[in-house]
Amino acid sequence: MPPRHLADLDLAGRRAAVSELGEQAFRAGQLSTHYFGRLERDPAGMTDIPAAARERLTGTLLPRLLTPVRELACDGGDTRKALWRLHDGSMVESVLMGYADRVTVCISSQAGCGMACPFCATGQAGLTRNLSTAEIVDQVVYLAGIAASGVMGGAPRRLSHVVFMGMGEPLANYNRVIDAVRRLTSPAPEGLGLSQRHITVSTVGLVPAMRKLAEEDLSVTLALSLHAPDDDLRDELVPVNQRWKVAEVLDAAWAYAARTGRRVSIEYAMIRDVNDQPWRADLLGRLLSGRLAHVNLIPLNPTPGSKWDASPKPVEREFVRRLRAAGVATTVRDTRGREIDGACGQLAASEVEA
Ligand code: SAH
Numbered sequence: 001m002p003p004r005h006l007a008d009l010d011l012a013g014r015r016a017a018v019s020e021l022g023e024q025a026f027r028a029g030q031l032s033t034h035y036f037g038r039l040e041r042d043p044a045g046m047t048d049i050p051a052a053a054r055e056r057l058t059g060t061l062l063p064r065l066l067t068p069v070r071e072l073a074c075d076g077g078d079t080r081k082a083l084w085r086l087h088d089g090s091m092v093e094s095v096l097m098g099y100a101d102r103v104t105v106c107i108s109s110q111a112g113c114g115m116a117c118p119f120c121a122t123g124q125a126g127l128t129r130n131l132s133t134a135e136i137v138d139q140v141v142y143l144a145g146i147a148a149s150g151v152m153g154g155a156p157r158r159l160s161h162v163v164f165m166g167m168g169e170p171l172a173n174y175n176r177v178i179d180a181v182r183r184l185t186s187p188a189p190e191g192l193g194l195s196q197r198h199i200t201v202s203t204v205g206l207v208p209a210m211r212k213l214a215e216e217d218l219s220v221t222l223a224l225s226l227h228a229p230d231d232d233l234r235d236e237l238v239p240v241n242q243r244w245k246v247a248e249v250l251d252a253a254w255a256y257a258a259r260t261g262r263r264v265s266i267e268y269a270m271i272r273d274v275n276d277q278p279w280r281a282d283l284l285g286r287l288l289s290g291r292l293a294h295v296n297l298i299p300l301n302p303t304p305g306s307k308w309d310a311s312p313k314p315v316e317r318e319f320v321r322r323l324r325a326a327g328v329a330t331t332v333r334d335t336r337g338r339e340i341d342g343a344c345g346q347l348a349a350s351e352v353e354a
Pocket of ligand 1: 113115117119120121164165166167168169170202203204223224225267268269298299300301302303344345346
């Protein structure tokens, strides 16, 4: 694992760590205010802390976790993908997206992914390792700083939304992801002070972890990557379905909705002639009708070596029509970042083009 960082600890833990160094405990609050309140990641900018103390403190609590390797932008600068190298050479990516009313960051929870979904570039590469809490949080703090600098054009400067939809399966790195959510949502200086409702955790459907998440007393949005309403096809598209079937995974989603009052987002990549048939729309409609759910259709993004492509627009429209006729709220995701391989399922953290 990477070196310990202040974002791995709550405020009490940071105070203890600072005291252990022989420094005064209030320095923990100062460091935290710089990092979470001012988005300052560079010790040189923390001038209210005397230089000698600063060096000791930052050496122990602010090690550099992410080294930017490459930043790419598209959509006139409103979509930015960052590729990072971690201390052990692993690579991860995050994507920052500016909209008229909000700024969203899509972050990675693992280097690679072990879930092996055949249409996802990350899934093809396999799992390298879990990220630490601070490696997850630091992606957000870094990109919140970029947004705050005003480069996102028409978007607000304040980062407001976080989606765990980058590389990795967040619920397979459960404790660190939950800790990261707590850091992102605690008020400054303990954390970044984001609203829990503005955080989305997306999962392939690890049922025991979904049930555990429902008990955390967090009102984060749960997204479930369903992609097929029937086990035959879902076994292939989302291999973990061989362990937890569609009915079980939806039961866990409804338990989450009942417990939190939050509408679950059902993610469904539209793959031509694979999962986009009218009968599958009807079956999905029957499964979701009357539930606290919303369907988010994602036009399939191309990935290297994949034999699949996106459904034609008329097929997509018919799918939407049938879901809505069944009374299911449905939207089609405005896919960002395709040109920079920054869209859903395209994150592969390859340095080849760097
Ligand atoms: N492992 C978690 C988090 C990743 S979220 C999960 O699967 O939910 C990334 C989302 O993009 C998931 O819904 C995933 O299924 C979807 N996705 C993966 N590859 C895609 C592709 N090529 N085109 C469109 N969506 C894709």
